[in-house]
Every structure is written in C-alpha cells, then in structure tokens.
Amino acid sequence: MFRHVSTGKTRNKLVGGAATFLLGAIAVANSAQATEELNALVWCDHTDPALIEPFEKKYDVKVNLKEYEGTGAGLSIIEQSRPGDWDVFVIDGVDVHRAVEMDLLAEIPADALPTSDLFPEVVMAENNVVDGKTYAVTEKFGYNTISFDKTKVDPKDMEDMSVIWSDKYAGRIAIYDYYVPVIGLVGLGLGIDTADLGADDMDAIKEKLFAMKKVSKQVGEVVSSQTALATGEVDILVGGGEWITAVLSEDKPNLDWVIPKQGGLRWAQSIGVMKESAKPDLALKFVQYILSPEGQARLATSSCYWGMPANSKAGENLSDAQKAALRWDDQPEYLKNSQLYPIPDADLDAQMQDAWVEMLQQ
Numbered sequence: 270m271f272r273h274v275s276t277g278k279t280r281n282k283l284v285g286g287a288a289t290f291l292l293g294a295i296a297v298a299n300s301a302q303a304t305e306e307l308n309a310l311v312w313c314d315h316t317d318p319a320l321i322e323p324f325e326k327k328y329d330v331k332v333n334l335k336e337y338e339g340t341g342a343g344l345s346i347i348e349q350s351r352p353g354d355w356d357v358f359v360i361d362g363v364d365v366h367r368a369v370e371m372d373l374l375a376e377i378p379a380d381a382l383p384t385s386d387l388f389p390e391v392v393m394a395e396n397n398v399v400d401g402k403t404y405a406v407t408e409k410f411g412y413n414t415i416s417f418d419k420t421k422v423d424p425k426d427m428e429d430m431s432v433i434w435s436d437k438y439a440g441r442i443a444i445y446d447y448y449v450p451v452i453g454l455v456g457l458g459l460g461i462d463t464a465d466l467g468a469d470d471m472d473a474i475k476e477k478l479f480a481m482k483k484v485s486k487q488v489g490e491v492v493s494s495q496t497a498l499a500t501g502e503v504d505i506l507v508g509g510g511e512w513i514t515a516v517l518s519e520d521k522p523n524l525d526w527v528i529p530k531q532g533g534l535r536w537a538q539s540i541g542v543m544k545e546s547a548k549p550d551l552a553l554k555f556v557q558y559i560l561s562p563e564g565q566a567r568l569a570t571s572s573c574y575w576g577m578p579a580n581s582k583a584g585e586n587l588s589d590a591q592k593a594a595l596r597w598d599d600q601p602e603y604l605k606n607s608q609l610y611p612i613p614d615a616d617l618d619a620q621m622q623d624a625w626v627e628m629l630q631q
Contacts, residue, residue, distance in 0.1 A: 363609070
C-alpha cells in the first residue's frame with residue numbers, strides 16, 4: 270500500500286540540518302582511523318553525532334548514514350543499491366511487514382533484544398514479528414495530538430478535541446499537512462476508533478475537516494507549522510506533539526502539548542538488520558546499542574526531533590527537564606489513551622486523500 274511521508278522522518282529539520290553537517294565532518298575526520306564501516310539507512314534523528322560517536326568509538330567503526338524521508342523513498346534507495354550495500358534500516362513500524370515481504374530484513378534472535386525492558390505497549394509484535402520471527406524492534410515512539418502555547422490559550426480547552434473546529438480560537442490554529450494522522454484525530458474526536466474507521470465515516474469526518482479549515486490560519490508541513498507556533502503566528506497546532514515542542518522546551522517553555530480526553534495518535538519507528546548485510550554481527554551490535562538505555566536516551570533527545578524511547582530504562586539517563594518535556598510520568602495514561610494510525614485499504618486511502626484535497630481548497 271502506498272504510504273506518504275511518515276511523521277517521524279521530517280521532524281524539526283530546522284535543527285536537523287546542522288546535526289547532519291556536523292556528522293559529516295566527524296565522519297571524514299574518523300574515516301582514516303576506523304577499522305570497519307557500517308552503512309545505515311536512517312531517519313534524521315540518527316544523524317546526531319551525540320548518538321553515533323559513542324558507538325563508533327567503542328567498536329572502532331565509521332558509521333555511514335544516509336537519511337531518507339518516507340518508506341517509499343527508503344525502498345527506492347535500496348532497490349537502486351547493490352546487495353550488501355546497507356547493513357541497518359530504520360523504518361516506520363507499520364511498514365516492517367512490507368520490508369519483510371520484500372525479503373529485505375534478517376531475522377533477529379529474540380534473546381538478542383531487551384524486549385522485557387521495553388514499554389509493553391510499544392513492543393508491537395503485530396508490526397515487528399512475522400510468522401513468529403522477529404525482524405525489527407521498536408526504538409522510539411510519540412504522538413500526533415495538539416501542541417499549543419500555554420500562555421495564549423486555556424490549557425483546559427486543549428483537553429477537548431472539539432475545540433479545533435470551534436470558533437473560540439478562530440484564526441489562531443495551524444494544521445499539520447499530513448492527512449492520515451489528522452483524519453485519525455478528527456475520527457477520534459467523533460468517537461471513531463482508528464482501527465474501525467471506514468468509508469461510512471468519511472462524510473462526518475469531512476464536515477469537521479472543513480469546519481477546522483474554516484477556523485485555521487494555515488495548513489503546513491513540519492518546519493512551517495513549528496515555526497508558526499514558535500514565533501506566535503499561531504497558538505495551536507493540530508497534529509503536533511512532543512516531536513514539535515519538546516526539542517524547543519529549553520528556549521520556548523511556553524510551548525506545550527497534550528492528549529485530549531478523546532485520545533491521540535501514536536507513531537512508532539523500528540530498526541532492523543538488512544538480510545544482505547555483509548556485517549550482520551556488527552549491524553546487530555548497532556541495533557543493540559540503539560536499544561540500550563544510553564543509546565535510547567540519546568535517540569530520544571536527538572537534535573533533529575525528540576520522542577519517547579522504547580526502552581523504559583532510558584529514564585535513568587535523562588534529566589528531569591528532558592523527562593518533563595517528553596511527559597515521562599504521563600506515559601501510562603497516554604499509552605492507554607492513544608491509538609495507532611489508521612491503515613486504510615486503497616479505496617479508503619483514496620477517499621481520505623480526496624477529502625484532504627477538498628479541505629485544502631476550502
């Protein structure tokens with residue numbers, strides 16, 4: 270099934286570019302000394318030197334990273350590469366089965382992963398396990414929900430999804446331009462579980478989409494949406510979450526996020542070893558490092574975007590301020606009150622996209 274760019278791949282490019290540049294400089298400096306190389310196809314949060322350098326030093330290896338946006342783009346890169354070119358693959362959790370069907374991922378021994386340390390709700394065997402075999406592991410997760418400036422809106426209002434299509438904050442709302450999570454959020458606001466969302470629900474969802482567009486100031490991608498919220502151009506971002514505000518928490522403590530009483534959408538990213546890897550043992554060590562408490566804390570607070578670490582023990586390596594920005598203590602409640610993205614079939618996906626285009630034209 271065709272999938273659009275996942276929320277995890279383009280978050281906070283305002284700061285991600287600098288990290289990528291620095292990593293490139295470090296890689297050049299280290300390349301003459303490293304005895305091995307490892308090639309990883311990743312999202313931008315893995316390009317932070319603070320995450321990669323400790324692994325490189327420990328294993329005397331140069332990690333060559335290629336960032337991509339969207340599962341389709343990642344698969345296209347693999348198709349254009351030679352067998353064995355890539356050792357590690359970071360992928361949207363819902364697309365792991367697709368990669369396994371394409372025979373891209375190697376089985377990972379279940380006892381090689383710290384599964385018992387992961388938050389139970391994000392182990393997600395339905396994503397990472399096929400026919401009883403583990404091919405990937407959830408490494409990071411977060412939420413598409415509502416971000417806002419708590420000095421300009423009533424935080425209590427943000428706990429009710431219906432506020433995003435009411436007139437109370439007309440002209441002060443931005444909408445994240447990704448139809449899947451936003452339509453999912455509207456569905457939740459109408460009491461429709463994402464797993465049950467179907468064609469019969471689209472008329473009611475379209476009505477609220479159009480109402481939301483009427484009271485919004487803009488619909489934009491990640492950078493423009495984050496910028497609008499950070500600069501005060503808007504006070505509310507529909508579809509935002511910790512990935513928008515947490516990385517800015519030190520400089521912008523006025524920015525906040527919440528999961529409304531009706532719920533939020535949960536995204537998750539996975540990491541696996543490529544089946545054709547020439548260095549499967551080293552690739553597995555990299556996966557294990559990323560899943561370690563230390564690696565998880567660094568990944569959670571990557572300069573590109575923040576998100577909750579899958580490993581519950583990562584909290585030992587996060588500061589109180591970092592945990593507060595990530596809503597660490599609220600996770601039990603948030604996990605209960607969040608649902609996975611809708612996974613529409615081709616017909617429903619077409620209807621969802623058509624509804625989104627109609628909304629944009631309002």
